Amino acid sequence: MSEQHIPVMLKECMHYLNIQPTLNYVDATFGRGGLSKAILEQLTTGKLSVIDQDLAAIEAALRLQKDYPNLIVEHTNYSELQSLLHKHNLACVGGILVDCGVSSVQLDEGERGFSYRFDAKLDMRMNQNQTLTAYDVVNTYTPAQLLHILYTYGEENNAKMIVRGLMKAREVKPIETTFELVDVIKSSLPAKILKQQGHPAKQTFQAIRIAVNQELDHLESFLKQATACLCPQGRCVTLTFHSLEDRLVKQHFKALSTPPKTNKRLPQQEVTLEYQTLHAKAIVADEHEIDINPRAKSAKLRAILKL
Numbered sequence: 001m002s003e004q005h006i007p008v009m010l011k012e013c014m015h016y017l018n019i020q021p022t023l024n025y026v027d028a029t030f031g032r033g034g035l036s037k038a039i040l041e042q043l044t045t046g047k048l049s050v051i052d053q054d055l056a057a058i059e060a061a062l063r064l065q066k067d068y069p070n071l072i073v074e075h076t077n078y079s080e081l082q083s084l085l086h087k088h089n090l091a092c093v094g095g096i097l098v099d100c101g102v103s104s105v106q107l108d109e110g111e112r113g114f115s116y117r118f119d120a121k122l123d124m125r126m127n128q129n130q131t132l133t134a135y136d137v138v139n140t141y142t143p144a145q146l147l148h149i150l151y152t153y154g155e156e157n158n159a160k161m162i163v164r165g166l167m168k169a170r171e172v173k174p175i176e177t178t179f180e181l182v183d184v185i186k187s188s189l190p191a192k193i194l195k196q197q198g199h200p201a202k203q204t205f206q207a208i209r210i211a212v213n214q215e216l217d218h219l220e221s222f223l224k225q226a227t228a229c230l231c232p233q234g235r236c237v238t239l240t241f242h243s244l245e246d247r248l249v250k251q252h253f254k255a256l257s258t259p260p261k262t263n264k265r266l267p268q269q270e271v272t273l274e275y276q277t278l279h280a281k282a283i284v285a286d287e288h289e290i291d292i293n294p295r296a297k298s299a300k301l302r303a304i305l306k307l
């Protein structure tokens, strides 16, 4: 099992964070700390608060704390950002980083049930203390709920066929493992679709994982808090890995950095914008990085500055 997560666009993240050694920062998704270590290396009196909802990630962060006493570690959801900063008496911070989704370590820990490559119980919880699991979603959600999840979180065009297959299988017995779920998906789809490129269970697994961890709701709540918690000249840098996450970031940053539309026939009021995006288009990884780390292929980096 791999304990490795290669950080994506590390150089670009550091460029857009523009670390000031005496300021305080937040890495909202510690993972295995690749990005956190790069930030810590640049801090002098500044502190870095790191968050992760995964206990194994938190254990790794606590080990790192031995070398960096200015590291604050919190096992929580990043949607608790504001209360965490309040708890540590931080009125605002110089920068906040979020690297969304699951880490390579989580995917490679077969028993976590995130991957269709390993046989395991249907779990997919990033936070091991959470009660809702993939088993509950797959076996107890209504057909309408499952259709919604597969269409919206998985952008799965074959959602109807897959949900029909799931309901049929559930009549016989609960679907208990990742491989059982893969078999149900495969037997729900015609040969023509199974022959297409890509694993037939990929989008369903992504959709169920997003539902289990309520990823989009937490990200939306986090983004509002993160941009509100920046000190003047503070920056929020985001890394997203699919269009649903990227859309949330893009829309939130756009709403903060563009003047509201007004009726041109009415007297115009001057609007002072408080935020500025730091690039025109989202930043993507170069081919060299994608060759070394295929995970970088779907990554998009966005950054915003509080004026």
Ligand SMILES: C[S@@+](CC[C@H](N)C(=O)[O-])C[C@H]1O[C@@H](n2cnc3c(N)ncnc32)[C@H](O)[C@@H]1O
Pocket: 005, 006, 007, 008, 028, 029, 030, 031, 032, 033, 034, 035, 036, 051, 052, 053, 054, 057, 076, 077, 078, 079, 099, 100, 101, 102, 103, 104, 126, 218, 219
């Ligand atoms: C892509 S990895 C981060 C990798 C990290 N940047 C590194 O260099 O090792 C995402 C991490 O964020 C955590 N995570 C995802 N969503 C979260 C949330 N809503 N709250 C807290 N942690 C979250 C996951 O448990 C995972 O460890």
